[in-house]
Amino acid sequence: MTMHDLGIIGAGPGGLAAAIAAQKHGLNFFIIEKGHGLLQGIVDSYPHGKKVYATVPKGETEPFPIAILSPGADKPPVAEYIQRVEAGVTELGVTVQFDEEFQDVRKGRDGFTVTTNRNQRQARKVLLAFGSNIPMDLGVYGEAKTIARNLDNPKEHIGFPTLVLGGGNAAADVVATLSRAKRDADDPTPVYWGNKMEHFKVNEDVARDLGVEILLGGHIRILQGAIPRIGEVDEEGVDRLIILTQEIHTGGGVVLKQAMSFPMKHVIACIGTQGPAPIFNKLGLQMITCTEGVCRISREGAQLILLTKDFQTSVKGIYAIGGAISPAYIEVQEEGTFKEKKHTNLIYTAIKDAVRAVDHIAGSIKKK
């Protein structure tokens, strides 16, 4: 079995950036991807036609470290971004092993054995760039398994009121895309946008697109403080989701509750994903559980991976980057103390992490 310098898991922006950086350093590497194509995580999670923003996190001043992976200032639709990346990666001659799913990694005498659904591969260093695609639980009483997590085909919702749940960028994107599709089809049915919090948290680019959509006549109804409660099957056998939209305390312990019920096939829950903590735990990578006083950014109980400033985990030789370590991780400081670090889940961040990690990997391999 060939011993590679580096094994890269996942061909999203982070994994591809790592492969390009490894090629520049002259490393012998492999990159595996569980999906059929490049940027599969993006293909699976972005709504059809969504614009891809080249957002740079606040405080960063440098341009995208690998230009061919940048969406560019023209905010291309997702299909165009993917095409551009495919063309750039092909030109560089980077080969990705598709339909190969990472399952395990074990440390041996000279390096690591990476087990996939199809193969066993060997590498001195391993970089985990598998993103963060484990959907959050809706937390309702009853079943809600048939609810979509992203907008596959806007046409399926034409002619039906549709509920989009979530208060962040992903939900806002879906609301705007769906509203545009309904408007184009002269469909008067509304897009309900439900968020259990009072406030929505979207970035400027997304807010601008949504504002344009509303001004152009998009039929968007906002439901603040809307809480998904029950998943049930009605008398006609239709799976429905009931959301609580208002509670009025009338005195004497009596509460007037207002709710709405939507067929689940017209509900899209963009309520985020959780980090791959179970996978990190299985691989024996050290995690820290947030307790009061330890974390300022993350909620109590969240499990954060421990990383060096070069994104090396507690197992020397295994690195983790990008969406997989968002929205926060614990950085081991030089003096041995720990610091919670905010890590914005963006294409830019994943690429920057990859370049830093691979520089470190190349440095440590050349030293030997």
Ligand SMILES: Cc1cc2nc3c(=O)[nH]c(=O)nc-3n(C[C@H](O)[C@H](O)[C@H](O)COP(=O)(O)OP(=O)(O)OC[C@H]3O[C@@H](n4cnc5c(N)ncnc54)[C@H](O)[C@@H]3O)c2cc1C
């Ligand atoms: C709806 C939505 C809209 C967004 N819009 C923007 C935007 O406009 N601009 C922006 O900068 N960011 C945006 N983001 C965030 C951005 O997409 C992520 O930050 C970025 O994709 C992270 O890159 P990554 O390589 O770490 O992970 P991913 O892109 O998730 O890539 C991980 C890859 O690993 C593969 N993989 C997973 N598990 C395995 C396994 N076991 N074996 C092998 N392969 C595996 C996946 O299939 C995937 O291709 C958006 C996110 C969402 C959800």
